[in-house]
Amino acid sequence: MLSAIRSYLLPAVKLYLLGLKVLLAQLCSRPVRLPVMPRQDGKVAIVTGGGRGIGYEVVRHMARLGAHVIIGGRDEQEGLVAVKRICEEYKEAKVEFKKVDLASLQSVRQFVQNFKERDLPLNILVNNAGVMLVPKGCTEDGFEQHFGVNYVGHFLLTWLLLDTLKDSGKCGHFSRVVNVSSSAHRISNITLNDLNSCQCYSAHAAYCQSKLAQLLFSSHLHQELQHGGFPVSSCAVDPGMVDTALYRHLWTPLRLAQSTIAHLLFRTPTEGAATVLYTALSPDLEGECGGGYWANGCREITRPPTFDPQLQLSLWETSLQLLGLQ
Template identity: 75%
Template sequence: MCSVLWFQLLSLIKLYLLGFKVLVVQLLNGPVRLPELPRQDGKVVIVTGGTKGIGYEVVRHMVSLGAHVIIGGRNEQEGIGAVRRIREQCREAKVEFRKLDLASLESVRLFAQRFKKQDLPLDVLINNAGVMLVPGGRTDDGFEPHFGINYLGHFLLTWLLLDKLKNSGNCGSNARVVNVSSSAHSLGEIWLNDLNSCQCYSAHAAYCQSKLAQVLFSSHLHLEMQRGGFPVSSCAVDPGMVDTGLYSHLWTPLRLAQSVIARLFFRSPAEGAATVLSAALSPATDGGGYWANGHKQRTPPVTLDPKLQLSLWEVSLQLLGL
């Protein structure tokens, strides 16, 4: 029991110290400036978790550039509301909502099937939805929530839509997969024999593991597409400390303090969306990589380990029955 409590406390302290460091760097760097982006007329974009926060701002900006955007989200009322608000700002907006619950693999498969029936191309897939510090539990398919929602659900969605991406990209303009990760990946550890965190659970450690898994997946997917000669690039993005609802599961006293600090010092959702949009639309990200504060950044050596990337890829395929 003592060792479990120590592990949980250590994971908590490390993540909060990292958060403080990221916030200081963020304040010193200032806001990310969104470069002038080209029109996206005729392009089709899917954004998971696009009903609020960073995802909503990404959708709103994509639509303003002329893209046809499909929002994937689990809350239908929020989705209908997001579409209505965007159409009030732009009557000609091409935006729609489709039910997508990343905690249910059946829901992910159904979403992909319905999209394919629309017979549309897919130029950009933005895996933005996520959870943080949720209480211990299981998804509909028995996976630890952070691993199941942040990583595995998006892995399956990307896999099912990969042919669409391959067919939509071309030599002059790659199709894109953008995985919204976090600096927390640098604290993550991948236990291939215990991805569900059964042996010793910490919500903080589980969150970090899911974000590391995203970065490993993003790098390996990009490599696979290069090896196959497919016009698809994959990158991971860190939007920074952003004032969104992601922090709702903090311990209540910390949540109250965080809400005050966030209003004063965190980035706004629109500012957080800037790096995501740049990664999705800038030619610079054709080479993949990890992007934060508007620039490509180095990641810890573990994220570049080809054996670990491949092992996680193969285990994920097995877990999903692919």
């Protein structure tokens, strides 16, 4: 009993203490300001979860620069409203919504099939959608929700689009994969024999594990692409603590406190999107320069396990097995 309580409470305490540390660091530093980015005419981007929050700001900025942006999300009404708002703001914007539910592998496969049938290039993939502290449950394919949505759905989406990303990139104009992770990865460990968090379930621990998995995947993918000589780069980004709907599943008293201070102390979605956009668009990050883990507009060194090649490979191979991929 005591062990179960510790397994449930300890991840929550660690996550909230980390959140306080991140918030204090944000208060002591200026928000990242995105430099002027070049035009993106002729480029095609997919942004998951682009109907609101950070994703919406990423889509909005890319569309303003002339990119053809596809919002991938499960809420059609929200996505169409986002498209309408952007098109009203920028009359020549090329932005559209296509439904994809990352909690459904079938939905991900159908989304990719529909995209490929259009014979479009793919220059930028932003894996932004995510869930945090959702109640215990599984996706339709049997994965724990955090692991299934934040990691597995994006792993499959990226895998199925890799050939298009490779074909669309070229020397000096690499295609890019940007995975929106979180500083929460710093307090997690990957348990390869319990990726679905079946033992002593904690939503806090499950969320942190899914974000570490994203980072491990992003790093290994970049290495594989570079070793293969493909014109595609992959990086992970921590946008910081941003005032979005991601916190809606916090314990009620904490949610009420968070909603009160978020408007004053958290970053805005526009500020949170700055580093995501920088890694996706900056000419300074071509080729090998585009990999790594980014936060506050800079590449950062994170926990040693993140750079463990054997752990990265083990997760990679386990993921392929879980998805029946070769």
